[in-house]
Amino acid sequence: MLRPRDEADVAELIAASTCALEPVAGGSKRGIGRPVEAERLDLSALSGIVDYEPAELVLTARAATPLEALRQALGAHSQRLAFEPPDFTRLLAGAGEPTIGGVLAANHSGPRRITAGAARDHFLGFRAVSGRGERFKAGGRVVKNVTGYDLPKLLAGSWGTLAVLTEVTVRVHPAPEHERTLLLTGLAPAAAVRAMTDALGSACEVSAAAFLPGRGVGLRLEGFVPSVRARAAALLALLGEPDGEWLLGEDSRRFWSAVGAVEPLTAHPIVWRLSVPPGDATGVLERLAPEDYLLDWGGGLIWIGASEADAQRVRGALRGGHATLVKAPREVRAATAVFQPPSGPLAAVTARLKAAFDPSGRLNPGRLS
Amino acid sequence: MVSLPEPDPAILARRPQIVRALRAIVPPECLIEDALQLAAYETDALTAYRQKPLAVALPQTVEQVSDLLRFAHREGLSIVARGAGTSLSGGAVPAADAIVIGLAKLSRILAIDYENRCVVAQCGVTNLAISHAVAARGFFYAPDPSSQVACTIGGNVAENSGGVHCLKYGLTTHNLLGVQLVLPDGEIVRLGGRHLDSGHYDLLGIVTGSEGLLGIVTEVTVRILSRPPSARALLVGFATTEGAGACVAAIIAAGIVPAGLEMMDAPAIHAAEAFVHVGYPLEAEALLIVELDGPAAEVDYLLGRVSELAREHGASSCKASASETERLAFWAGRKSAFPAVGRLSPDYYCMDGTIPRRELPRVLRAIAQMSERYGLRVANVFHAGDGNLHPLILYDANQPGELERAEAFGADILRLCVDVGGVLTGEHGVGIEKRDLMPYQFTAVDLEVQRRVKAVFDPAARFNPGKVFPSLHRCAEEGRMHVHSEAHRSAGAAERPAGAPGRGEGAGRFADLPRF
Numbered sequence: 001m002l003r004p005r006d007e008a009d010v011a012e013l014i015a016a017s018t019c020a021l022e023p024v025a026g027g028s029k030r031g032i033g034r035p036v037e038a039e040r041l042d043l044s045a046l047s048g049i050v051d052y053e054p055a056e057l058v059l060t061a062r063a064a065t066p067l068e069a070l071r072q073a074l075g076a077h078s079q080r081l082a083f084e085p086p087d088f089t090r091l092l093a094g095a096g097e098p099t100i101g102g103v104l105a106a107n108h109s110g111p112r113r114i115t116a117g118a119a120r121d122h123f124l125g126f127r128a129v130s131g132r133g134e135r136f137k138a139g140g141r142v143v144k145n146v147t148g149y150d151l152p153k154l155l156a157g158s159w160g161t162l163a164v165l166t167e168v169t170v171r172v173h174p175a176p177e178h179e180r181t182l183l184l185t186g187l188a189p190a191a192a193v194r195a196m197t198d199a200l201g202s203a204c205e206v207s208a209a210a211f212l213p214g215r216g217v218g219l220r221l222e223g224f225v226p227s228v229r230a231r232a233a234a235l236l237a238l239l240g241e242p243d244g245e246w247l248l249g250e251d252s253r254r255f256w257s258a259v260g261a262v263e264p265l266t267a268h269p270i271v272w273r274l275s276v277p278p279g280d281a282t283g284v285l286e287r288l289a290p291e292d293y294l295l296d297w298g299g300g301l302i303w304i305g306a307s308e309a310d311a312q313r314v315r316g317a318l319r320g321g322h323a324t325l326v327k328a329p330r331e332v333r334a335a336t337a338v339f340q341p342p343s344g345p346l347a348a349v350t351a352r353l354k355a356a357f358d359p360s361g362r363l364n365p366g367r368l369s
Numbered sequence: 370m371v372s373l374p375e376p377d378p379a380i381l382a383r384r385p386q387i388v389r390a391l392r393a394i395v396p397p398e399c400l401i402e403d404a405l406q407l408a409a410y411e412t413d414a415l416t417a418y419r420q421k422p423l424a425v426a427l428p429q430t431v432e433q434v435s436d437l438l439r440f441a442h443r444e445g446l447s448i449v450a451r452g453a454g455t456s457l458s459g460g461a462v463p464a465a466d467a468i469v470i471g472l473a474k475l476s477r478i479l480a481i482d483y484e485n486r487c488v489v490a491q492c493g494v495t496n497l498a499i500s501h502a503v504a505a506r507g508f509f510y511a512p513d514p515s516s517q518v519a520c521t522i523g524g525n526v527a528e529n530s531g532g533v534h535c536l537k538y539g540l541t542t543h544n545l546l547g548v549q550l551v552l553p554d555g556e557i558v559r560l561g562g563r564h565l566d567s568g569h570y571d572l573l574g575i576v577t578g579s580e581g582l583l584g585i586v587t588e589v590t591v592r593i594l595s596r597p598p599s600a601r602a603l604l605v606g607f608a609t610t611e612g613a614g615a616c617v618a619a620i621i622a623a624g625i626v627p628a629g630l631e632m633m634d635a636p637a638i639h640a641a642e643a644f645v646h647v648g649y650p651l652e653a654e655a656l657l658i659v660e661l662d663g664p665a666a667e668v669d670y671l672l673g674r675v676s677e678l679a680r681e682h683g684a685s686s687c688k689a690s691a692s693e694t695e696r697l698a699f700w701a702g703r704k705s706a707f708p709a710v711g712r713l714s715p716d717y718y719c720m721d722g723t724i725p726r727r728e729l730p731r732v733l734r735a736i737a738q739m740s741e742r743y744g745l746r747v748a749n750v751f752h753a754g755d756g757n758l759h760p761l762i763l764y765d766a767n768q769p770g771e772l773e774r775a776e777a778f779g780a781d782i783l784r785l786c787v788d789v790g791g792v793l794t795g796e797h798g799v800g801i802e803k804r805d806l807m808p809y810q811f812t813a814v815d816l817e818v819q820r821r822v823k824a825v826f827d828p829a830a831r832f833n834p835g836k837v838f839p840s841l842h843r844c845a846e847e848g849r850m851h852v853h854s855e856a857h858r859s860a861g862a863a864e865r866p867a868g869a870p871g872r873g874e875g876a877g878r879f880a881d882l883p884r885f
Contacts, residue, residue: 008639032405055618078624107566119564120574121543136818137811144755144795146529147803147810149819150542153574157567174624203595205663206577220579225674228668234664237702277563278486300565322568323876345556349825350570358820368569 001040005167006134007127013041014164020365025064027096029106033338033367035158035330043101046166048075049064058124058141063101063165070100072263074172082173083109086260090201091271092327101165103124107157110260111208111220114297121154122171128155128163131358141169144317154353161364162357163239173202176222177206179326182235183245183251185216189295190282192217195239196298197278199228204235210259211295218255264294268305275301277320287317311336339368373865374835376466380423380446384863387444388424391468394436399474401425406652406803410451414516415459417772418801422449422463427471431587437470440553448553450581452493452524455516457719458800460528460580464834472523475587478502485563489590492523496530505865508593510733512798513539515704516774522585529578531796533703535660536754540595540796547806550576551828563590565566569881575822577756578713580798583826600628600662601688601884602699604680606653606686613655614729616682617753620659620725623678629660630754632702634733634773637710637748637761641702644709649702650686657753658703660696676718703750707761710748714763718775722786723795730853734761735785743769745780757795757835758786799837807839869881 016023016047020038024030025046026153040206046062056075061070067085074080088094104126105362109118125139138151155162155241184195191210196209199219208220219235221228236244247255258264265271269292276284281299292305302315309332315323327331342350354361380387388402401407411419416758423446428434441448447467452460454726464471475491481503482488488499488510496517499510504765510574512522513532520530526548531540536791538544546562560573567573576583605614613632620627649656657679661671679687690696710717724732735750740747743852746763748833750775760782764775782805783793793803820838823830 007795053725053727055622055772056727057621058725067470107571113565117539120566121539127670130818134813134814134818138815138818140723140792142537142725142756144531144540144723144752144757145792145797146798147432147792147794148799148807148815149822150529150574151576151819151822153542153571153577155821156574157569157571162570174621174626199487199596201483202666214579222666222672226670229662230664230666267402273564275564275568278564279482297565303624320562321564323834324568326759342569345558346560346572347550349552349558349572352825353570357818358826369462 001042002336003042003045005045007129010041010046010129010166011133011135012044012165014129014131014362017268021362023164025102026101028046028098028199029102030096031091031092031094033333034108034328034369036367037335038365041164042191043164047199050167050326054079057172058143058169059168059215060090060141061100062165062167064099065101065287067098067100067103069215075175078175080175081122081170082112084112084116084207084256084260085119086262087257088238088326090107091262091266097210100168100170104168104170105165106161111210111256111296114209114300115205115207116173118156120153120198121157123168125169126155127151128165130163131360131363135335139169157365159364161354163335169183172336176224178192178225179220179222179249179252180218180228181255182221182232182241183247183249184219184239184241185217187211187247188215188248189213190296193278193281193299196316198238199235200298202234202239204231206235207255208259208296209298211262211299212259213293218259220252220256240349244279259294259358260297262294262303264290265303265305267328268292268307269311269329270305270306270325270332272306272314273301273324273326274304274314274318275321276318280321283319288314309336315340337369341369370417371805372800372840373418374464375461377465380466384423384614387446390440391424391426391437394440395426395428395433399427399429401427406802410454410471410503412465413454413456413459413461415457415462415800417803418459418462420463420465420753422465422467422469425469425471427474429474431475431551434470434585435555435557436553437468438551438553438696441468441831442554445829445831445865447834448585449833450527450585452518452521452527453519455524456528456798456800457803458794458798460798460836461761462801467834468531470585472521472585472587473819479588481880482563483508486594487586487592488589489533490522492526492587492589492733493521494518496522503593507596509596510593511544511635512541512792513872522589522591526577526586527579527581528798533631533752536630536752537626537628542574543581544591544592545573545577546592547590548586551585551587553584553832557781561590572834580800580837581822582837583681583832597628597662598662599665599668600660601668601694602661602696602698603657603659603672603675603679604686604688605650605657605659605684606650607652607655607657607683608685610655610733611730612683613657613753614726616657616684617726619678619682620675621754623674625674627659627675627754628662631658632656632751633703633706634749634754636746637706640709640713640748641706643703644712646700647698647702651732653685706748710761710763714746715765715767718762718764718779720760720762720779720782721757721794721797722783722791723755724786724789724791726756727755728789728791729753729756732758732785732789739781739835743774745778752795754808755795756791780806801836803836804835805839808877809836810883
């Protein structure tokens with residue numbers, strides 16, 4: 001195991017390395033992706049908030065800063081990461097602590113993704129070391145920036161296969177004064193998707209919409225008290241539910257952190273994550289007839305719990321979108337395309353991108369294949 | 370002046386054969402080759418830079434785009450994609466040996482999908498046409514660049530366009546779900562779709578804002594939103610820009626995200642008021658326009674909160690719009706700020722840097738000092754919510770040396786933006802204009818990494834040549850192919866252009882377009 005103290009060490013170690021490296025910060029997501037045969041590059045020393053000025057709504061931190069440290073710093077100023085990073089620690093039965101660099105490298109976003117954007121949309125800039133051992137930066141520390149290619153978008157979701165993030169700048173948001181969640185029970189899947197579509201297509205500014213079979217549809221409202229009150233009344237009128245059941249405060253927060261963490265499916269050995277056009281949700285469920293599932297993002301995100309991976313069948317059920325095998329035993333992941341394989345000319349573009357950043361294939365080789 | 374790419378004489382000599390081949394790909398009425406008609410394509414909204422291309426093709430289908438690119442790939446020809454030509458950074462200025470592909474004929478909306486809350490449109494559809502198409506059902510497309518009546522959605526993707534409402538609703542990249550893209554070798558691919566995020570590398574994210582350097586976007590899928598039930602605006606005057614800046618910080622700190630949050634300084638206030646007469650406070654040194662949208666209950670509540678914050682920060686005047694007419698009147702001055710300033714001076718040059726908000730007072734003071742040093746007046750309009758500054762430098766291109774002074778002044782402002790922790794361009798793009806300043810913000814390695822991304826898509830660097838990357842850098846990288854022409858290029862071979870940068874809207878192109 002290699003333990004760089006800072007970015008200069010990271011660059012030196014990568015440049016000098018003769019074998020493949022697996023960049024690891026907290027290690028909480030090591031169980032996702034094709035297993036990698038590589039020496040561990042332990043980034044945990046690259047931790048700590050570098051700059052945070054609440055009035056600017058941006059925060060810069062070293063990549064291995066634990067998310068929890070960020071949450072505490074932001075919470076002290078009633079701010080938060082609006083993309084609601086989910087915690088998969090229980091789902092993956094993993095150890096280790098999620099870090100800001102890890103969340104960005106995985107582009108993991110929670111229930112608020114449909115309205116507030118994904119991790120990638122809040123990722124303003126970074127410093128990193130490429131697979132060539134070069135130290136470079138991209139993006140910036142301001143929200144509005146079109147100077148050069150938007151490389152933060154490319155590194156978001158690249159799982160450490162292009163470069164090792166060393167320092168990241170993210171956009172942060174004021175936490176809302178109030179939140180509450182309308183719970184609609186007794187709905188079949190098609191009716192649940194319809195209710196979520198109606199709510200999200202309205203001016204009620206629903207910030208999250210999920211369906212948990214057996215529990216019901218949750219629709220979250222957030223904001224200033226007078227606004228939430230007005231929108232709650234409008235939402236009830238829209239859905240024809242004069243007496244909805246409301247989860248308030250902590251109950252609402254617990255509901256959504258459970259959705260983000262995929263808690264209802266933690267017992268399953270196999271868990272798929274499908275991003276689909278929300279209007280396809282019902283069709284995909286009919287074609288797959290899964291053992292267990294939940295819907296987030298108004299139906300656009302389908303989590304499936306199963307006992308067999310069966311990638312061909314899962315991907316064959318999609319009419320658009322992509323499927324990722326988030327949880328599976330190591331031997332299954334070694335034999336399955338964990339991430340949606342790019343097709344046609346895009347496979348070649350993808351391979352050339354990898355080679356542009358990491359020509360000798362040092363960083364996480366094969367993890368995304 | 371930044372130099373335009375020097376053409377390859379061998380390609381110029383082959384022009385007749387090239388035109389004949391293009392005629393076999395697009396119908397005769399879709400090919401422009403005579404000098405008079407080519408003049409319409411020689412520049413965009415950065416009119417200082419003019420160059421007629423080899424020819425202009427106006428494909429009617431994505432297959433024609435693909436055939437054109439296959440041909441160009443085979444023949445080693447450069448390509449400049451063009452939407453409506455409203456770029457303020459010279460993004461659509463041709464090269465002499467390039468084929469311009471004008472995309473205006475790909476102008477159909479292909480699908481309106483309320484179930485998935487998106488619209489699928491060809492690249493030549495105008496930004497505003499998308500909102501119009503879904504307005505009857507109460508939806509809109511959020512990014513609203515000031516040129517939205519004219520600019521195309523494909524151009525918006527190329528430039529990652531914003532608008533006054535992007536503080537709350539985001540830039541193009543945050544509202545784009547998918548594209549159909551024709552790669553430089555003519556292959557047609559799809560990135561994204563009606564779903565969210567990518568299952569592998571986020572190629573959609575890298576193509577957005579790539580300024581026509583990676584391929585041609587022929588179709589987009591964009592997210593539409595339900596229109597907020599109400600909107601009101603506040604007009605707040607301050608005796609100092611510091612006071613206005615502190616008020617902006619307080620609004621943000623209170624957790625309020627206004628739909629729009631604009632600032633103007635005294636010269637801009639006076640120019641706008643003289644132009645539109647909407648009652649801007651002429652005694653104020655700084656003016657804020659704060660727009661709030663949402664349910665009426667929320668808007669009224671926040672209007673009260675913002676008014677309180679304005680008072681606490683020493684506002685000299687504060688007025689809330691009482692009607693839709695009044696709200697639009699408040700905006701009329703801001704939206705006409707560019708042409709209004711254009712009346713004060715034969716020419717003006719619009720800059721576009723972004724800074725951390727806290728640096729605003731310091732940056733405005735420094736700009737005032739530079740204004741004295743260069744002997745050129747300046748008016749400032751500012752997307753205060755997200756730190757995007759638009760200083761307008763007033764000059765007269767007919768006075769010898771003033772254009773050069775204006776450009777030097779502008780470059781000093783952008784370097785200052787970088788010095789205080791900001792960036793060279795917030796929304797207008799690098800294009801030709803800021804290309805040679807890139808090394809001020811980025812190291813050689815930073816730029817080399819970006820150039821490698823370019824090469825992944827376009828290894829021969831045929832797409833939008835002379836844009837984004839500084840020529841010295843290109844020279845070093847591509848020396849094996851273009852040693853002589855690059856040497857010419859960096860030797861300053863560009864012709865002296867007619868007109869001047871960002872010429873006053875009254876006199877220049879798109880005089881009828883609001884700009885903010």
